Amino acid sequence: MMMTELFLLMLFITGKLSVTQAVFTVDNVPVQQGKSIVIPCLYNAEYINHPKYLCFGRTWAFCKDVMQTKHRMLSISDDQTQQIFTVTMKNVTTSDAGQYWCSVKTPGLDVKTSFQLKVKKATPELYVDDQMVTGYEGGHVVISCHHQTKKPIAWCKMTGTCVKTTGTMSGALVQLSSMDGGFTVTMSKLTMNNTGWYWCSAGDEQIPVHITVQRSTPNWESRSSFAWLIFLGSLLALACMALNVFRQQKQKCEMFSVSRRSESPYVSMKKPNIQQHEDKDFEAQDYEIMSSPVQSLEVQGKKAEGNESLKRDGGHITY
Numbered sequence: 001m002m003m004t005e006l007f008l009l010m011l012f013i014t015g016k017l018s019v020t021q022a023v024f025t026v027d028n029v030p031v032q033q034g035k036s037i038v039i040p041c042l043y044n045a046e047y048i049n050h051p052k053y054l055c056f057g058r059t060w061a062f063c064k065d066v067m068q069t070k071h072r073m074l075s076i077s078d079d080q081t082q083q084i085f086t087v088t089m090k091n092v093t094t095s096d097a098g099q100y101w102c103s104v105k106t107p108g109l110d111v112k113t114s115f116q117l118k119v120k121k122a123t124p125e126l127y128v129d130d131q132m133v134t135g136y137e138g139g140h141v142v143i144s145c146h147h148q149t150k151k152p153i154a155w156c157k158m159t160g161t162c163v164k165t166t167g168t169m170s171g172a173l174v175q176l177s178s179m180d181g182g183f184t185v186t187m188s189k190l191t192m193n194n195t196g197w198y199w200c201s202a203g204d205e206q207i208p209v210h211i212t213v214q215r216s217t218p219n220w221e222s223r224s225s226f227a228w229l230i231f232l233g234s235l236l237a238l239a240c241m242a243l244n245v246f247r248q249q250k251q252k253c254e255m256f257s258v259s260r261r262s263e264s265p266y267v268s269m270k271k272p273n274i275q276q277h278e279d280k281d282f283e284a285q286d287y288e289i290m291s292s293p294v295q296s297l298e299v300q301g302k303k304a305e306g307n308e309s310l311k312r313d314g315g316h317i318t319y
Contacts, residue, residue, distance in 0.1 A: 022047065023113040024159055025102045026199055026206040030124035031117065036090040038131050039115060040197045040208050041102030042158055043083055047111065052078055052085040055101035060112050063101050084197065094119050118205075125149050126205045133209060137216045140188035143200065143209055147182045151203030155185045158197040158208075170194050187211070 024042045031037040041052070054076060057063030066074055073090035089096065097119040101112040118124070126147045135141035147153070155176060156162035163174045170193040175186045187194065195213045199206040 022111040023102050023104060025113055025115050026158075026208055028116045028118060028205045029207065030126055030205050031092055031119055032124055032127070033093060033119055033121050034091055036088065037092060037117070038208060038210075039087045039089070039100075039102070040158065040210070041085050041087065041113070042197075043085070043102075043104055043111070045083055047104045047106070048080045048083065051105040052076060053103050053105065054087050055103045055112065056098060057101070058099050060101050060114065063099075063103075063112075066100070082196070089117075092117075092119050094121065123148075126200065126202045126207055128200060128207050128209055131207070131209055132212070134212045134214065135187070135190045135194075136214055137190055137192060139190055139216065140186060141190065141211060143185040143187075144179065145182050145185060145200035145202070145207070147200075147202040149202055153183050154201045156199050156201060156206075158199065162201075 022044045025039060029037060029039065043052075054066045054074070055063035056066045056069065067076075075088045076085055077088075078085040085102070087100075087102070097117055099114055099116055101114045103110050103112040126145070126149075128146065129144055133141050133143060143155075145153070145155075152164070153176065154162045154164050155174060157169055161167070161169065163169065163176065165176055167174050169187070171189065171191050172194045173186075173188045175188075177184050177186065185200065190211075190213045192213050192215075194211060197208055197210050199208045201207075
C-alpha cells in the first residue's frame with residue numbers, strides 16, 4: 001500500500017513538473033516588513049481563459065490557495081492581453097515569508113511555478129523606489145536598483161535577455177551605471193514594444209519592475225503656455241489691424257474735408273434796397289448764392305461788367 005501511494009505521488013509530481021514551464025515568474029524576492037510587493041506571473045496563451053490563483057506551501061503538491069487560507073490584503077489581476085496575472089501583497093509580515101506558487105487551474109493537472117518571498121525587518125539587500133515606472137515613446141526612463149552586496153548585477157526582461165553593462169532590449173538602449181548603494185538602469189529611445197515586466201537582480205535575488213511606455217504628447221503646462229502665446233499674439237495682431245484701419249479712416253476724413261472746402265466755397269451776395277430805381281429788374285432784394293469753383297469764377301468774371309451798372313444805379317456788392 002505504501003509503495004502504491006509513493007508511486008502515485010511520484011507520477012503526480014512528474015506530471016506537474018512537465019507543465020510548470022507553462023508559467024514563469026521570478027525566483028527570490030526580498031521585501032521589507034510592512035511594505036507591499038507585486039509579483040508578475042506570465043502564462044501561455046492556451047491558459048488565457050483559465051482561473052488563476054496563488055498557492056502557498058513548501059511543495060506544490062500540498063500547497064494551499066492563499067485567498068482561502070491567509071487572512072491578509074492580497075489581490076490578483078489578470079491581464080489577458082499581455083498574458084500576465086499579477087499578485088499584489090500589501091503590508092507583508094514575517095509570517096508571509098516562504099514558498100509561493102503562481103498557479104493556473106486546468107481540467108487536468110494545474111500548471112504552476114514557484115518563487116521565494118523573503119521578508120526582512122530591516123532594509124532588504126535589494127529594493128527599488130517604485131515597481132511601476134512610466135516613460136514616453138522616444139524618451140527614456142531611469143530605475144534605481146538599491147543593493148548592499150557585491151554580488152553580480154543585471155537588468156533582465158521577463159522571458160527575455162539580460163544586460164549587465166550595456167546592450168539593447170526590443171530596440172531600446174540599456175545602460176547600467178554604478179551609484180552609491182546600488183546601480184541605475186537607463187533605458188533610452190523607448191518604443192511601445194518596451195512596455196512590460198523587467199527585474200533588477202543582484203546575485204540570486206530579483207525585484208520586478210513594470211515599465212509602461214505611452215505615446216509622446218506635450219504636457220498640459222506646455223500646451224497652456226503655447227495657447228497663451230497664440231492668444232496674446234492674436235490680440236496684438238487685432239490691435240494693430242484696428243489701429244491701421246483707424247489711421248486710414250482718419251486720413252480719408254481729412255482728405256474729404258479739404259476737398260469739400262476747396263470745391264464748395266460759400267459766396268454771399270447782397271443787393272441793397274434801391275427804392276428810387278424804377279426798373280423792376282432792380283427791385284430791392286437780398287439773396288445768397290452757393291456755387292462751385294466754376295460758378296464762382298463766372299460770378300467774379302461778371303463782376304466787372306456789373307460794376308458799371310451798379311455804379312450807375314448806386315449799388316454795391318459784398319463778399
